Structure formats: structure tokens, C-alpha cells
Amino acid sequence: MISTQTINTFKTIVGAENVITSSAGRLVYSYDATPNFQSMPEAVIAPRNTAEVAQIVTVCRDKKIPIVPRGSGTNLAAGTVPSEGGIVLLFKHMNNILEIDEENLTVTVQPGVVTLDMIKAVEQKGLFYPPDPSSMKISTMGGNINENSGGLRGL
Ligand SMILES: Cc1cc2nc3c(=O)[nH]c(=O)nc-3n(C[C@H](O)[C@H](O)[C@H](O)COP(=O)(O)OP(=O)(O)OC[C@H]3O[C@@H](n4cnc5c(N)ncnc54)[C@H](O)[C@@H]3O)c2cc1C
CATH class of the missing domain: 3.30.43.10 (Uridine Diphospho-n-acetylenolpyruvylglucosamine Reductase, domain 2)
Structure with missing residues (x-):
């Protein structure tokens, strides 16, 4: 206790x-x-x-x-x-995208970033983040990584 x-x-x-x-x-x-x-x-x-x-x-x-x-x-x-x-x-407060490194094609995020927010952020730079769990409007990057989540775009 x-x-x-x-x-x-x-x-x-x-x-x-x-x-x-x-x-x-x-x-x-x-x-x-x-x-x-x-x-x-x-x-x-x-x-x-x-x-x-x-x-x-x-x-x-x-x-x-x-x-x-x-x-x-x-x-x-x-x-x-x-x-x-x-x-x-x-992790609801830790929802910032810290860096999109276009040269190395890496993104640094806090774990509470919502998946769709990250997808939209990289698309604004002309990039593509394929993992698209159908829960992406609400699920977070921390959860996605721990569950190895993805969707049909991964095919
Ligand atoms: C309607 C619906 C549709 C879904 N569709 C899909 C789909 O298409 N594809 C798919 O793969 N999954 C799908 N899922 C499952 C689920 O959405 C995924 O597993 C998603 O990745 C979970 O994200 P979350 O933010 O809700 O994580 P949570 O459920 O909060 O956590 C998931 C796991 O990650 C751990 N975790 C979370 N954050 C951290 C952190 N910061 N550090 C360490 N560990 C952490 C938790 O302890 C837990 O073990 C779906 C679920 C629902 C309800």
C-alpha cells in the first residue's frame, strides 16, 4: 500500500x-x-x-x-x-512532437503524441508515416510502439 x-x-x-x-x-x-x-x-x-x-x-x-x-x-x-x-x-501532458528530422527521416516525440497528429505533421513536410492503426485518432505513439501497432498501410 x-x-x-x-x-x-x-x-x-x-x-x-x-x-x-x-x-x-x-x-x-x-x-x-x-x-x-x-x-x-x-x-x-x-x-x-x-x-x-x-x-x-x-x-x-x-x-x-x-x-x-x-x-x-x-x-x-x-x-x-x-x-x-x-x-x-x-502521459496525457507529454504530447509534443520535438523534432522532425527530414534528412535522417526520424521523428522525436513525447510518448503521449496522438498517432494521427504525428501522421499529419510529417505529411505537412511531404513525408509518409505508414503505421495506421484504426484507433489512430486517439491512440498514442507510446502505446503504438509498445503494442507494435499498425494497419493496412503497412502492407
Ligand atoms: C477501436 C479500436 C481499434 C483498434 N485498431 C487497431 C489497429 O488497427 N491496429 C492495431 O495494431 N491496434 C489496434 N487497436 C489496439 C490499440 O489501439 C493499439 O494497441 C494502440 O497502439 C494502443 O495505443 P494507446 O495509446 O491506447 O496505448 P495504451 O492502451 O494506453 O497502452 C498500450 C501498452 O503500451 C504501454 N505504454 C503506453 N505508453 C507507454 C509509455 N510511454 N512507455 C512505456 N509503455 C507505454 C502500456 O503500458 C500498455 O502495455 C485498436 C483498438 C481499438 C479499441
């Missing part, structure tokens, strides 16, 4: 408004698009940048608190269900 002191540490790192501990708030993050799987997280934490992620991970490592990262929760493998409790790490 996560102590009040540790919850307060999380609030210091990301701001109280980015730590959810209410039952109703946690319930929303106890399941994803996968049928028949549900488990309550002890807290839901939404970091705003990489430094905050690192601090949260350090606290969880020291306290042996499980971490379940979450993009938009559209996966169909119960990947964001916190079956061992702990925290859900929500």
Missing part, C-alpha cells in the same frame, strides 16, 4: 492536480479497451516532462511500487490494467 507520505512526494513532483487518489478517479484507470480485465490502481499520476518521469520512477523503485504506463488505454491486451496495484503513469 502506498503511504500518504509517498503520495505527498508524488504531489510535490508533479503538482497535486496531477495526482488522482479518489475512488471515482482511479476507477476510470482500472480498465482499458480489453474486455473482462479490471484492477484498481492506488494512484494515477500524470507527469509533465521527462525529469518528472525520472523522479517518479526513482520513488517507485525505492518503494517497490509497480508502474503501469498508459497512453489512451485502447490496447486489447489488458496492458494498462494495474493487476498488481501500484500507480498508473498517464
Whole structure:
């Protein structure tokens, strides 16, 4: 069980408004698009940048608190269900495209970037990003990479 002191540490790192501990708030993050799987997280934490992620991970490592990262929760493998409790790490704030390198054909993104936003951004440069899961209007790059997601354009 996560102590009040540790919850307060999380609030210091990301701001109280980015730590959810209410039952109703946690319930929303106890399941994803996968049928028949549900488990309550002890807290839901939404970091705003990489430094905050690192601090949260350090606290969880020291306290042996499980971490379940979450993009938009559209996966169909119960990947964001916190079956061992702990925290859900929500990447909704980290949704910036940091660099489109046209010479090396690489893109640097934060994990919460919505797939379709990235597709549109590279298309504005005349480039093509093929992976097109049908959830692309809502799914995130972090989720896509972890689930190896794609669609018919990959053919
Ligand atoms: C209607 C619908 C249509 C779909 N169509 C397709 C399709 O055409 N093709 C396809 O491949 N899939 C499809 N899916 C499945 C799903 O959309 C994909 O798996 C998608 O990539 C999940 O993205 P997400 O942002 O919702 O990730 P989430 O569901 O939030 O997370 C997926 C996994 O990634 C991990 N994760 C997320 N962010 C991070 C991070 N920053 N760091 C580390 N781990 C992270 C999570 O812990 C979890 O294990 C569909 C799902 C639905 C509901």
C-alpha cells in the first residue's frame, strides 16, 4: 500500500492536480479497451516532462511500487490494467512532437503524441508515416510502439 507520505512526494513532483487518489478517479484507470480485465490502481499520476518521469520512477523503485504506463488505454491486451496495484503513469501532458528530422527521416516525440497528429505533421513536410492503426485518432505513439501497432498501410 502506498503511504500518504509517498503520495505527498508524488504531489510535490508533479503538482497535486496531477495526482488522482479518489475512488471515482482511479476507477476510470482500472480498465482499458480489453474486455473482462479490471484492477484498481492506488494512484494515477500524470507527469509533465521527462525529469518528472525520472523522479517518479526513482520513488517507485525505492518503494517497490509497480508502474503501469498508459497512453489512451485502447490496447486489447489488458496492458494498462494495474493487476498488481501500484500507480498508473498517464502521459496525457507529454504530447509534443520535438523534432522532425527530414534528412535522417526520424521523428522525436513525447510518448503521449496522438498517432494521427504525428501522421499529419510529417505529411505537412511531404513525408509518409505508414503505421495506421484504426484507433489512430486517439491512440498514442507510446502505446503504438509498445503494442507494435499498425494497419493496412503497412502492407
Ligand atoms: C477501436 C479500436 C481499434 C483498434 N485498431 C487497431 C489497429 O488497427 N491496429 C492495431 O495494431 N491496434 C489496434 N487497436 C489496439 C490499440 O489501439 C493499439 O494497441 C494502440 O497502439 C494502443 O495505443 P494507446 O495509446 O491506447 O496505448 P495504451 O492502451 O494506453 O497502452 C498500450 C501498452 O503500451 C504501454 N505504454 C503506453 N505508453 C507507454 C509509455 N510511454 N512507455 C512505456 N509503455 C507505454 C502500456 O503500458 C500498455 O502495455 C485498436 C483498438 C481499438 C479499441
